[in-house]
Amino acid sequence: MQLATSVTLSQISKLINATFVGDANHVITGINEIHMVQHGDLTFVDHPKYYDKALQSNATTIIINKDVACPPGKGLIVSDDPFRDYNILTQKYRPIQTSTSSIATTAVIGTGTVLRAGVVVGEHVTIGTNCTIHANVVLYDHTVIGNNVEIHANAVLGADAFYFKKYADKGYTKMYSCGRVVIHNNVTIGALTTIDKGVSGDTVIGEGTKLDNHVHIGHDTIVGKNVLMAAHTAIAGVTTIEDDVILWGQVGVNKDLTIGKGAIVLAQSGVASSIAGGKTYFGSPVQEAREKMKEMALVKQLPYYIDKLRGLLN
Amino acid sequence: MQLATSVTLSQISKLINATFVGDANHVITGINEIHMVQHGDLTFVDHPKYYDKALQSNATTIIINKDVACPPGKGLIVSDDPFRDYNILTQKYRPIQTSTSSIATTAVIGTGTVLRAGVVVGEHVTIGTNCTIHANVVLYDHTVIGNNVEIHANAVLGADAFYFKKYADKGYTKMYSCGRVVIHNNVTIGALTTIDKGVSGDTVIGEGTKLDNHVHIGHDTIVGKNVLMAAHTAIAGVTTIEDDVILWGQVGVNKDLTIGKGAIVLAQSGVASSIAGGKTYFGSPVQEAREKMKEMALVKQLPYYIDKLRGLLN
């Protein structure tokens, strides 16, 4: 997320009672998880395996649990628990709301938009014009909805990322999600569909995309324009679904990958790593559909070939 | 859907500013999508591939985007965009509701029926006697529920069909769903289950059928009597599930097919085309379960046979 007003390295270090390395007036303009960082961002790293990646990333301020040389033009904050301190900062700059009202007073709702009974709209949500939000839909804080969007009953936008750090002593601890859900114009979202907020960036659904019922979209995933997803499709976090992709029912998609423009994935398939656009896929894990079909046909012929082989062996 | 009162070919053409071919007083008694048409119905066709099918169907009035000879006893309406005009007509005869009340004043609710907190009941819904509708269930307009029906929390009945036409210029446009959901007596519907309304006909759940949690039933699908569906099963649109079928968890079923009476489909299977009743199936796509089991056993023996083959090759 971007900060409303920038802060300095010394100011932010003071908030978490940590020492810093670098110019006290070094400027921080945003806070982001490592996958999302850009110039001006603060991020964190707590595992030696990722030190170099974090120090050499676009992030210009890094909370780290080791004394290392500060890269030129950057700032470091040394902490015994960077994850804890990062969580403290994101919660400070995007406080958890505890309102129990149905429609937050800070929400902005466009003309021509209808909210049916039981809809819950969190703080700082914006909804465009001519939308229909069906009964009992829940929009968490900071969700952004474009124009002409339809969201069917009991869908949930903006729940937390499924993202935890496991401590040896106290078990799984939640990464506090400070990101948002952003829905572009002319999107339709099915009943009982979930779209999780970004951990620090945005989970985005592109213009004209249509999601069926019971779909799940993980945190920080970017879905392009005019994508179709049939019922019960589940997309993990930090994945990119390019324009015009079609995912049929009960498809599963792994995290950190890209499905290329116009790809079609047949029902019940599982996408474990990136696949190119313009082709049709099937299987778990997926192959090109016609290859998978050939393979399945061959397996059906096994009794014939094994019989032949037995003949040769006798 | 059936019209409350019949209209003439000239009247209906006037509503969409289109010219007609046939007797001005030719009678229209219903509006239905091509899969559901019967005598007296108006339907539409906009693709040369389907002209003949539509013209020769039970529909007696057809909106079409080409000048063709009018079949005897029928009426034609010529339109540059039959899909658009069909959508205009269905919305005229079944207007979109914009009520924001929880229980519509036009709903009819039988004696002995309990609605828990947060239930939302749309316009013209009817619920029979001795039903329990658990908290936060949403029943869209025109839903029909029989007697002794139990619907668990947060289920959604009557959301729109997942049915869009793709225009080259403006992307996916929703087919306006004017059908209904019809639930017969003694049905149980699990928590967070969705049953979509028919595009123009009814989506039907037969007497005594039991659906578990997270089930999805697509538009215009007909489910028979005493069917069991376990959690996370997803059925696409316009499919027929005959009486006494059992679908175990996470089964997926394609559109436009029939599962025969008493068939059993094991967990995580995918039904891609029609299957006969009275048998047990497994796999994605399904085969008869015992054949699939044999096939899987054979695959496990491949190392043995390949070893033998290698011996012959040396």
Added chain:
Amino acid sequence: MQLATSVTLSQISKLINATFVGDANHVITGINEIHMVQHGDLTFVDHPKYYDKALQSNATTIIINKDVACPPGKGLIVSDDPFRDYNILTQKYRPIQTSTSSIATTAVIGTGTVLRAGVVVGEHVTIGTNCTIHANVVLYDHTVIGNNVEIHANAVLGADAFYFKKYADKGYTKMYSCGRVVIHNNVTIGALTTIDKGVSGDTVIGEGTKLDNHVHIGHDTIVGKNVLMAAHTAIAGVTTIEDDVILWGQVGVNKDLTIGKGAIVLAQSGVASSIAGGKTYFGSPVQEAREKMKEMALVKQLPYYIDKLRGLLN
């Protein structure tokens, strides 16, 4: 379930107008389904196949539809329909609530706990301290929630078990669920997740466990500590998931089995029978992941080997 105060064999027989065999003052302290019985419990059996199992179980009182010898120290109740009479008793001792209020007056809610808008809390629910229950969550009667628990929007805890007896004449009849859902401390439950109540015992989620969105947990299932389940995972009833297990997205797990401590089950896999802890699994049904990977690699080499075999045959 345990009875608030114990009753005698003659008292309970009178409630269902049935005759008993044994000491009129024989004591009953609980009512439980056969999988859950302990000393002092009443259970039922109505099929010759299970007579011996029920009579020799820990249950000390059995409703049975046959005149059999009463085991020493036990009591029998003879009934023409034990299932019906068992259902009468469970409903007598745990009556169905028909309250339509949002937050039942009998609910106990700890300090620091926040209930967002639209939350529905049933009778006799207890929620610990510092919990966040997000909008439109539904907690059925008798649910027990520990401390520091977070439940995301529209989740449903405590809906009925998917458990029916099929009568030849009247079809499926629901086993009345008198069990509970029990959530231990520091658990996170995703949006639109369902956890069904036990038929007669408890469905339990252990301390520190994290469930993603759209997860389904069946009745009487016991989930251990620090378990992770990704989106769309479905667990059937009466299953045990030991500590530290990880189930990735869209995994399905059958009923009446155990997944051992620390097992990892990869996405879209199906667990049909018990699997040992400490290993990684894949496939439907699952195998150890590396064996499954080898098998899949071998299938991909089939064209090569079949070509070789054809060479030998010519």
